[in-house]
Amino acid sequence: MSWISTSAAEQAEMLSVIGVTSMDDLFAAIPPELRSRSWDIPSGRSEMAVRDYLKSLAARNDSSRVSFLGGGFYDHFIPAAVDALAARSEFYTAYTPYQPECSQGTLQSIYEYQSAICRLTGLDFANASLYDGGTAVFEATTMAIRLTGRERVACHPSLNPLYRRMLETHLLNLKLEIVEGDNPEDSACVIVQNPDFRGTAADYTALGAQCHAAGALLIVSFYPISLGLLKTPGEMGADIAVAEGQSLGIPLNFGGPYLGVLATRRAHVRKMPGRLVAETSDAQGRRGFVLTLQAREQHIRREKAMSNICSNEALCALRALIYMTLLGREGLREVAQQCHSKAEYLKSQLPAASILNTGPTFNEFTVRLPRSAEDVVVRMAGRGYLAGLPLAALGVGGSNDLLIAVTEKRTRVQLDAFAQALEEECS
Amino acid sequence: MQLIYEKSRPGCRAITFDPLDVPTATMPPQLCRVSPASLPEVSELDVVRHFTNLSRRNFGVDSHFYPLGSCSMKYNPKLAEAVAAEPGFAGLHPHLSSDRAYLPQCQGALQLIYETERLLAEIGGMHQVSLQPIAGAHGELTGTLLIAAYHRARGHPKDTILIPDSAHGTNPASAAIAGFKVVEVPSNGDGTIHLNAFKGVLTASVAGVMLTCPNTHGLFEPDVRRICDLAHEVDALTYYDGANLNAIIGQCRPGDLGFDVMHFNLHKTFATPHGMGGPGAGPIGVGERLEPFLPGPRVVPRDDAYALEWPERSIGRIAAFFGNFMIAVRAYAYMLHLGAxxxxxxxxxxxxxxxxxxxxxxxxxxxxxxxxxxxxxxxxxxxxxxxxxxxxxxxxxxxxxxxxxxxxxxxxxxxxxxxxxxxxxxxxxxxxxxxxxxxxxxxxxxxxxxxxxxxxxxxxxxxxxxxxxxxxxxxxx
Missing domain, CATH: 3.90.1150.10 (Aspartate Aminotransferase, domain 1)
Incomplete structure (x- = not known):
């Protein structure tokens, strides 16, 4: 099987133009002793057979249960127009817009995405995208280190524990100190997450002021949908805001591709990693868009670049832009309001004493069950639910603690039935 | 073309939701933003027409020949898009892999990860593959972190990575971000590595050598085996940048050439679309020496089911889950269709x-x-x-x-x-x-x-x- 477009006759003609007699001659530079020692690859299969096989694998996964699983990744509704527009091959089969004249679709959409992120976060500049929320935390941290010249990083316990682990791994070979907490003294930055991993929403404005007084930066990792209601990183005085953008119209995808969001203040833009698009014009005065400040990037600056990032998640950024455009000013607020209200309703249907969050929560909260969260999850799966995330598995809670997320997709009927089922499975 | 923001009209909306069927809850005002984010106020047709017209201002592989050197802009088969749309993949929550209680519900995905890793390992002549690195450059960073971990474990931390002057910019950038000093190796007039210059900089402090083969001049490095052997003599590890794997796939394998670690660019060699700059995926392959240090968790077949395990000396988590899983789904479909x-x-x-x-x-x-x-x-x-x-x-x-x-x-x-x-x-x-x-x-x-x-x-x-x-x-x- 192949997607080769050349006929046998054309192949012979091409070989003769090159001046060789066989396809093997083309590989004369690879000596026989360096040829593959093994090639144990199955024979090609038809499109129909491959689709059937992958369909059979997909069928062994469960994406049909009523989900209360969150933990940084959420089951939001995705309007049909997001899929329809992002499926245009003029978008998904294009390359990085290094030739701006034939990439204005890409470049304008990135400019509009950057604008949407700035409007969402209350910050001045957003880059064209990073890989995901976890690597965005890492990139923001190295950016803060470059900006401050300091080698200590304060990591607040609110941060997603997976991102904390990723940060430790990425910084493994650098002489840096990662400390737990929010003390900005001698630190490059304090990294916080809002709402925190266990669901509690807070205002980090005072911490931002403390950071600035101590010469440190405040990095806020946020949940994009929550900004339909919650105070923005900009309003809290954050220097860098980062996010996992999955909730903005990107499917759960078993972990990727997702979208790394990063925004910052004007003063810091030249130390920002990732691509950046700016508006300009051509000789005839027509508006156009180009990649700018490329001297920050690896293809120009090599080992002195702000980051090693090359490919990013532009197609996911496009999805996020289309999603935010479809929702608009009022729609984003409404989704956030629905998520929050439905989560509050579910809380009201559960025993008050079981809820561990002491402060307000947005759409996610932690309950302490009367028995092992893992046991309950298994029982609830049998009743058609993904009941939530047992926190012990990630090392951030007791064995009976369960993190429950509610999105706008859940109905009152589902919430009532879930509360009832949870009570029965716990008793 | 107008910006979507310039088409905004107050009060206009595309998507509406069912009325709230529970009481409206109120967030404490001190936690709330002052005013809603000023996103565009437009109809669905406004949105569809805007982005359809924007797309027409692009060249893509489906519409145009795209002979971009170093980018492998091949045709992206529709088969791959079709399998990636399966709800059993696209709708799958990643935290199903975070707790053993949920593993029975993502067995198909874990099997796909395992089988894709095994197939890539055979293609690269590598012992093990990890799908976790999210992009090619992320694979390079992971690979250099593995090299650092290897030397630390042997009690001889080393601080230098050698990289030819013809390398992609990501190589020196990745090595530097991993904490290494980068020393450049010059090319000969014939476009390949200057062997004597290489020997001159190959000291005991060299942790690793990063090579692209064929190199970015489009040439197969004639001394590739010799370079790997010389590096190994001073206990430096060799890294293969898979950006140009399209040139040699099925002809020779990085593992057989003497490389200890490599990355694959699934978006180049395995025909997953470039998406205007991403998402791609950068799985890494390793030889036996680096296997204990691989990022975790790893998918392993155990009894009748796939389970997750951590390598004994793992560098930790390089991705929250299994990297760009949906890119692997596309690449796997591509490989199964093409076959040997x-x-x-x-x-x-x-x-x-x-x-x-x-x-x-x-x-x-x-x-x-x-x-x-x-x-x-x-x-x-x-x-x-x-x-x-x-x-x-x-x-x-x-x-x-x-x-x-x-x-x-x-x-x-x-x-x-x-x-x-x-x-x-x-x-x-x-x-x-x-x-x-x-x-x-x-x-x-x-x-x-x-x-x-x-x-x-x-x-x-x-x-x-x-x-x-x-x-x-x-x-x-």
Missing amino acids: EGLKQVSEHAVLNANYVHARLKDVYLSAFPARFMHECVLSAAPQAKQGVRALDIAKALLDFGLHAPTVYFPLTVKESIMIEPTETESKATLDAFCDAMLQIAERVADDGQRLREAPTSTPVGRLDEVRAAKELNCAC
Whole structure:
């Protein structure tokens, strides 16, 4: 099987133009002793057979249960127009817009995405995208280190524990100190997450002021949908805001591709990693868009670049832009309001004493069950639910603690039935 | 074209939701934003028409030939898009892998991860593969972190990585971000690594050597085995940058050449679409020496089910879950369809096409190197530049033929470089149309230079003022 477009006759003609007699001659530079020692690859299969096989694998996964699983990744509704527009091959089969004249679709959409992120976060500049929320935390941290010249990083316990682990791994070979907490003294930055991993929403404005007084930066990792209601990183005085953008119209995808969001203040833009698009014009005065400040990037600056990032998640950024455009000013607020209200309703249907969050929560909260969260999850799966995330598995809670997320997709009927089922499975 | 924000009309909406069926809850005001984010207020048709028209201002592989050197812009089969749309993959929550209680509900995904890793391991001649790195450069960073972990575990931390001057910029950037000092190895006049210069910088402090083979000049490194052997003699590990794997797939394998660690660019070699710059995926392969250090968790077959385990000396988590899983789904479908023979044909026709283009153009544009090119060829527009038409002008003039430009000014080692990678999926007719256009442009250099310097004229905008863009820095509205 192949997607080769050349006929046998054309192949012979091409070989003769090159001046060789066989396809093997083309590989004369690879000596026989360096040829593959093994090639144990199955024979090609038809499109129909491959689709059937992958369909059979997909069928062994469960994406049909009523989900209360969150933990940084959420089951939001995705309007049909997001899929329809992002499926245009003029978008998904294009390359990085290094030739701006034939990439204005890409470049304008990135400019509009950057604008949407700035409007969402209350910050001045957003880059064209990073890989995901976890690597965005890492990139923001190295950016803060470059900006401050300091080698200590304060990591607040609110941060997603997976991102904390990723940060430790990425910084493994650098002489840096990662400390737990929010003390900005001698630190490059304090990294916080809002709402925190266990669901509690807070205002980090005072911490931002403390950071600035101590010469440190405040990095806020946020949940994009929550900004339909919650105070923005900009309003809290954050220097860098980062996010996992999955909730903005990107499917759960078993972990990727997702979208790394990063925004910052004007003063810091030249130390920002990732691509950046700016508006300009051509000789005839027509508006156009180009990649700018490329001297920050690896293809120009090599080992002195702000980051090693090359490919990013532009197609996911496009999805996020289309999603935010479809929702608009009022729609984003409404989704956030629905998520929050439905989560509050579910809380009201559960025993008050079981809820561990002491402060307000947005759409996610932690309950302490009367028995092992893992046991309950298994029982609830049998009743058609993904009941939530047992926190012990990630090392951030007791064995009976369960993190429950509610999105706008859940109905009152589902919430009532879930509360009832949870009570029965716990008793 | 107007910005979507310029089409906004107060009160207009595209998507509405069912009325709230529970009481409205109120967040404490001190935790709330002052005013809603000023996102566009438009109808669904406004949105659909806006983005449909924006898409028409792009060249994509489906609509245009895209001979970008170093990028492997091959056709992206629709089979891959179809399998990626399966709800059992796209709708799957990643935290199903975070707790053993949920593992029975993602067995198909874990099986796909395991089988894709095994297939890539055989293709690369590697012992194990991890799908976790999210992009090629992320694979490089992971690989260099593994090299650092290896030396630390042996009690001899080393601080230097050797990288040829022809390497992609990501190599030195990744090594530097991992905390290494980068030492550049110069090329010979023939475009391959200067072996004596390499020996000169290969000291006991060298932790690893990063190579691209064929290199970014499109040439197979004749001393590749010798370089790996010499590195191993001083206990330096060897890294294979898989960006150019399309040239050798099925012909030779990085593991057999002597490499300890490599990354695959699934979006290049395995035909998952480039998506305007991403998402891609950069799985890494390792030999036995680095296996204990791999990022975790790993998918392993145990009894009747797939389980997750951590390697004994793992560097930790490089991704929250299993990297860009949906890109792996596409790549796996691609590999299963092509199979043993089809994958070999990929490199055969990639090399055939590049050499055909080279043969047709080499008498008019300067061939950068005398050796046989692999999957891409590097030409120089130095003769044309002497007459006032630079590589950039030629690239822009091609756009008026409805052809995407090749890569220009990379590799940095060749003056006025034009780097052409046609890929295996293009037909002879397309290659001929491209070569005819290149030759026609060359003929116009002497008499029609001014118009070439003003190209393109058929695109939605002409050449843009990059200085103004950087000065005004209007990056959001």
